[in-house]
Amino acid sequence: MLKIFNTLSKKKEIFIPINKRKVKIYVCGITPYDICHIGHGRTFIVFDIIIRYLKFLNYEVYYIRNITDIDDKIIHLVNNENKDIYSITKQIIDKISEDFNNLNILLPNFEPKVTDHIKDIIFIIKKLLLNNIAYIAKNGDIMFSVKKYPKYGILSKQNINLLQSNIKIKNINFKQNYKDFILWKLTNKLNIGWNSPWGYGRPGWHIECSTLSRKYLGKCFDIHGGGNDLIFPHHENEIAQSTCIDPEFYVNYWIHTGMIIINNKKMSKSLKNTFKIKDLLLKYDREVIRYFLTATHYRSPIIFDEIKLKQAQITIKKLYTSLFYKKKSFNIQNIKNNFFLLEQQFYNAMNNDFNTPKAYSILFKISKKINIYYRNKKYLITNYYISKLKKLGNILGILFYNPKKYLQDNKDLFNFYSKDKIKELIKKRNIARKNKLWDKADLIRNQLRNKNIILEDTDIGTIWKKKI
Numbered sequence: 001m002l003k004i005f006n007t008l009s010k011k012k013e014i015f016i017p018i019n020k021r022k023v024k025i026y027v028c029g030i031t032p033y034d035i036c037h038i039g040h041g042r043t044f045i046v047f048d049i050i051i052r053y054l055k056f057l058n059y060e061v062y063y064i065r066n067i068t069d070i071d072d073k074i075i076h077l078v079n080n081e082n083k084d085i086y087s088i089t090k091q092i093i094d095k096i097s098e099d100f101n102n103l104n105i106l107l108p109n110f111e112p113k114v115t116d117h118i119k120d121i122i123f124i125i126k127k128l129l130l131n132n133i134a135y136i137a138k139n140g141d142i143m144f145s146v147k148k149y150p151k152y153g154i155l156s157k158q159n160i161n162l163l164q165s166n167i168k169i170k171n172i173n174f175k176q177n178y179k180d181f182i183l184w185k186l187t188n189k190l191n192i193g194w195n196s197p198w199g200y201g202r203p204g205w206h207i208e209c210s211t212l213s214r215k216y217l218g219k220c221f222d223i224h225g226g227g228n229d230l231i232f233p234h235h236e237n238e239i240a241q242s243t244c245i246d247p248e249f250y251v252n253y254w255i256h257t258g259m260i261i262i263n264n265k266k267m268s269k270s271l272k273n274t275f276k277i278k279d280l281l282l283k284y285d286r287e288v289i290r291y292f293l294t295a296t297h298y299r300s301p302i303i304f305d306e307i308k309l310k311q312a313q314i315t316i317k318k319l320y321t322s323l324f325y326k327k328k329s330f331n332i333q334n335i336k337n338n339f340f341l342l343e344q345q346f347y348n349a350m351n352n353d354f355n356t357p358k359a360y361s362i363l364f365k366i367s368k369k370i371n372i373y374y375r376n377k378k379y380l381i382t383n384y385y386i387s388k389l390k391k392l393g394n395i396l397g398i399l400f401y402n403p404k405k406y407l408q409d410n411k412d413l414f415n416f417y418s419k420d421k422i423k424e425l426i427k428k429r430n431i432a433r434k435n436k437l438w439d440k441a442d443l444i445r446n447q448l449r450n451k452n453i454i455l456e457d458t459d460i461g462t463i464w465k466k467k468i
Contacts, residue, residue: 001014001015001351002014002015002057002350002351003015003351003352003353004223004253004255004353004354005255005299005353006252006253006254006255007155007228007231007254007255007256008154008155008251008253008254010157012352012353013253015253016252017059017222017252018220018221018222018252021058021059021060022059022060022061022062023054023059023060023061023062023222023223024062024064024217024218024221024222024223025047025050025051025061025062025063025064025221025222025223025224025225026064026065026066026209026212026213026216026217026221026223026224026225026251027043027044027047027063027064027065027108027224027225027226028065028066028209028225028226028230028234028235029065029066029067029068029111030067030068030093030096031067031068031069031071031073031074032067032068032069032074032089032092032093032096033071033073033074033076033077033092034073034092035092035095035096035099035276035277035278036096036099036100036276036277037267037274037275037276037277038260038267038274038275038276038277038280038289038293038304039227039259039260039266039267039274040277041099041103041277041289041293042257042258042260042293042294042298042302043225043226043227043257044065044100044103044105045103045105045290045293045294045397046257046293046294046298046354047063047225047255048104048105048106048397049294049354049356049395049396049397050223050255050354051063051106052106052394052395052396052397053350053354053395056395061109062109062217063106063108063109064108064109064110064111064112064212064213064216064217065108065111066111066112066113066114066208066209066212067089067093067111067112067113067114068114068205068208069085069089069093069113069114069115070085070114070115070192070202070203071205074088074089075191075192078192085115085192086115095278098278099277099278099281102277102278102281102286103277103281103286103289103290104286104287104290104397104400105397110216112212112215112216114203114208114212117208117211117212117215118194118203120211120212120215121203121207121208121211122184122196122197124207124210124211124214124241124245125142125183125184125196125203125207126197127245128144128183128241128244128245129142131244131245132148133145133148133149133244134183135176136198137174137175137176138174139174139186140186140198140199141174141182141183141184141185141186141201142182142183142184142198143175143176143180143181143182143183144180144181144182144183144206144207144237144240144241144244145176145177145180146160146177146179146180146181146240147177147179148244149240149243149244151239151240151243152179152236152240153236154236154239155231155232155235155236155239155254156231156232156233156235156236158232158236160179181204181206181233181237182204183203183204183206183207183241184196184198184201184202184203184204184207185201185202185203185204186198186199186200186201187200187201187202188200205234206233206234206237206238206241207241209234209238210238210241210242210245213238213242214242214245214246214249219242219246219248219249219250220248220249220250220251220252221251221252222251222252222253223251223252223253223254223255224238224251224253224254224255225254225255225256225257226256226257227256227257227259228256228257228258228259228299229259229266230256231256235254239251256299257298257299258296258297258298258299258300258301258302259301259302260301260302260303260304261301261302261303261304262275262303262304266301267304275304277289280309284309284312284313285313285316285406287316287397287398287399287400287401288309288312288313288316289309289312290396290397290398291312291315291316291360291398292308292309292312294356294360294396295312295356295357295360296357297353297355297356297357298354298356299353315364316398317406317407318364318367319363319364319367319389319393319398319399320399320401320403320406320407321371321403321407322366322367322370322371322386322389323386323389323390323399323403324403324404324407324463325370325371325374325382325386326382326383326386326403342362342365342366342369342388343388343392345358345362346359346362346363346392349361349362350395356396359392359396360396362392363389363392363393363396366385366388366389366392367389369385370382370385370386370389373385408464422448422453422464425444425447425448426444426448426455426462426464428444429441429444429445429455429462430461430462432444448464
């Protein structure tokens with residue numbers, strides 16, 4: 001029975017989808033003024049695992065992830081580069097999509113752009129004005145009146161009366177209440193914007209997601225997610241807007257991922273302390289990065305540390321080493337083992353609010369059993385456990401490679417020896433062993449070991465892999 005921690009209730013709740021076999025999910029997506037860092041990567045990898053697991057449970061998943069392609073930072077970028085906004089955002093979106101693909105993140109069913117839905121946003125703002133929830137400020141901007149929504153603070157658990165004024169907000173004197181937030185921002189014709197009943201301008205950030213989630217998922221859907229930095233004010237404001245548009249609005253489960261910490265500060269573009277996804281992919285395989293970002297429970301913060309990334313690299317290689325032991329023949333008939341217990345423990349971990357650290361621990365137990373059975377030449381049961389390890393690993397988005405290729409095709413392996421050279425030395429060693437020239441055979445083995453190449457003699461011949 002799947003349980004999910006709901007940010008709204010602050011407790012784990014049994015997952016009961018609105019539609020018995022279909023799950024609708026909305027995750028706040030990218031703002032393409034720069035390529036993504038691993039903080040973004042963590043959020044989208046977590047939801048990738050959630051979606052993979054829901055699909056494994058035979059749910060049909062309808063997943064929307066928006067693109068906020070109009071924003072102050074994007075406008076600043078356009079003005080600095082003196083280029084068309086659509087060409088700039090498309091270039092960045094393409095790079096981000098490449099990064100996500102390289103991390104093996106599943107594509108959403110649809111990825112709507114804000115700039116394609118301006119008319120929809122204007123329609124929603126009109127409804128809020130008609131409902132007397134929004135008002136036209138003294139400077140012409142359209143504002144949401146927080147006092148008209150008594151439940152404001154329901155998600156972030158903040159007391160509305162304790163919220164302090166932010167003196168940095170330039171238009172604070174134009175508001176009826178300093179807590180009110182913007183729905184439509186007027187601008188002059190020289191800037192990027194669109195015509196509206198209230199004048200030339202562009203939408204506020206919060207109204208965009210309320211509009212898009214409603215358009216593609218309806219007034220009620222199952223899961224809304226993002227990083228926990230979005231809880232307030234973004235998701236708080238979304239709930240206020242969407243409820244005032246339609247009192248029947250409801251999201252069953254709000255899911256938020258923890259931040260990545262570096263030098264005691266959260267990783268963010270604004271603090272300029274980020275590690276870009278594309279840069280890490282130059283040094284580490286995508287499955288190493290995925291493991292590093294999910295070996296900690298998704299709601300907990302992660303302290304960024306390259307030592308931990310290197311440890312993740314070793315861990316993934318160990319799992320692939322176990323997969324490496326599979327024989328060509330495979331038959332699971334009459335196998336009696338306790339694998340069902342391990343498999344159920346994996347599902348129990350995932351059912352407990354997607355507890356990936358615990359799920360990984362089960363993979364390690366299976367890997368250990370594979371190694372034991374292989375050493376004892378119990379190849380039939382070895383194969384069986386290998387197939388299960390791969391199956392469960394795939395749910396977490398790992399163990400998709402051919403193990404031989406993964407363990408042998410490492411960039412730093414062939415500084416001195418090519419694959420052909422390695423095979424040639426193994427052949428010479430096997431001839432030496434056949435002729436009982438043990439010193440020569442040991443010399444070749446040690447020669448390869450010095451290059452971090454490990455040999456293993458099996459009943460199907462000598463196999464090699466990189467040292468872990």
